Amino acid sequence: MRKRIASDDELMSAAAGGDASAFAELVRRHRGWVRSLAYAFVQNEEQAEDLTQEIFCRVYDRKDRYDPEGKFVPWLKRIAVNLAKDALRRGKRREVLSWDELDVEIADERAFDPMEALASDALHADLRDALQTLPDEQRLALAMHYFGNMSLQDIAWAMKCPVGTVKSRLFNGLRRVRRTLTEQWENEGENDDR
Amino acid sequence: MTDEMILRMADETVQILSKAPWHLDCKHLLPTYNAMLVAARDNHPDDSFLGALVPINPNNGDVNAPILTVLFAQLRMALESLAGANGSRGEEIRALSVEH
Numbered sequence: 001m002r003k004r005i006a007s008d009d010e011l012m013s014a015a016a017g018g019d020a021s022a023f024a025e026l027v028r029r030h031r032g033w034v035r036s037l038a039y040a041f042v043q044n045e046e047q048a049e050d051l052t053q054e055i056f057c058r059v060y061d062r063k064d065r066y067d068p069e070g071k072f073v074p075w076l077k078r079i080a081v082n083l084a085k086d087a088l089r090r091g092k093r094r095e096v097l098s099w100d101e102l103d104v105e106i107a108d109e110r111a112f113d114p115m116e117a118l119a120s121d122a123l124h125a126d127l128r129d130a131l132q133t134l135p136d137e138q139r140l141a142l143a144m145h146y147f148g149n150m151s152l153q154d155i156a157w158a159m160k161c162p163v164g165t166v167k168s169r170l171f172n173g174l175r176r177v178r179r180t181l182t183e184q185w186e187n188e189g190e191n192d193d194r
Numbered sequence: 195m196t197d198e199m200i201l202r203m204a205d206e207t208v209q210i211l212s213k214a215p216w217h218l219d220c221k222h223l224l225p226t227y228n229a230m231l232v233a234a235r236d237n238h239p240d241d242s243f244l245g246a247l248v249p250i251n252p253n254n255g256d257v258n259a260p261i262l263t264v265l266f267a268q269l270r271m272a273l274e275s276l277a278g279a280n281g282s283r284g285e286e287i288r289a290l291s292v293e294h
Contacts, residue, residue, distance in 0.1 A: 146267040174275040
């Protein structure tokens with residue numbers, strides 16, 4: 001008989017009851033996209049790693065307060081985005097617990113990680129550069145929507161803003177990307193003509 | 195093929211790819227991507243953004259799910275940003291509102 005896979009809610013309940021392996025499984029499942037989200041904010045591998053640890057430490061600290069109603073991912077996204085914004089505001093690394101201190105085991109296998117696309121070689125180089133010039137909130141919204149395959153509602157939840165604001169960020173981000181690319185290519189064309 | 199059809203197909207493909215193992219070989223989807231890109235460029239022959247995106251040769255290296263996701267995503271961005279560039283916010287929002 002095939003073993004049933006525990007839901008995130010079941011794992012959180014088990015973790016709240018002291019089951020460290022349940023929390024480790026949650027980390028294994030979600031670490032990939034959380035790390036990518038962190039990277040989208042801080043644009044630094046080491047800081048993204050630290051921030052990821054900080055996010056899961058926060059989840060662990062609040063495991064008793066989680067209401068298991070099938071919304072673990074939005075809840076985790078909200079924590080991640082809030083801490084990422086805090087990290088940006090601080091503008092410097094914050095000391096966090098190590099995984100050893102947290103007493104969890106992390107599997108080496110990385111989950112599918114669509115938000116890493118921001119730095120992907122498959123992305124057109126000029127587009128990649130143009131995305132990096134965007135304000136953080138526009139870049140993150142675009143990354144979540146186009147590369148993270150997240151719905152507008154999930155992005156709104158994660159960014160703690162109305163859906164209308166998400167649409168504006170996407171609209172303005174896209175328009176700005178196109179304008180940047182067009183201006184760059186026109187300038188290059190003019191230089192080539194000289 | 196209209197822009198709307200291309201966008202919907204790209205969106206549906208990315209949804210499927212998001213559930214695929216990252217290491218899954220997706221080379222067989224490249225002809226689909228190339229055909230959609232060519233259709234988009236035919237719809238907007240003067241657009242420099244679409245013009246900068248080039249069809250991918252299926253024989254050039256591995257193509258896994260994340261790579262294909264990026265390709266479809268940038269095609270969607272090029273098409274959806276066209277509406278914004280033309281000053282039609284209504285169309286833009288409608289395109290962005292395609293829900294999963």
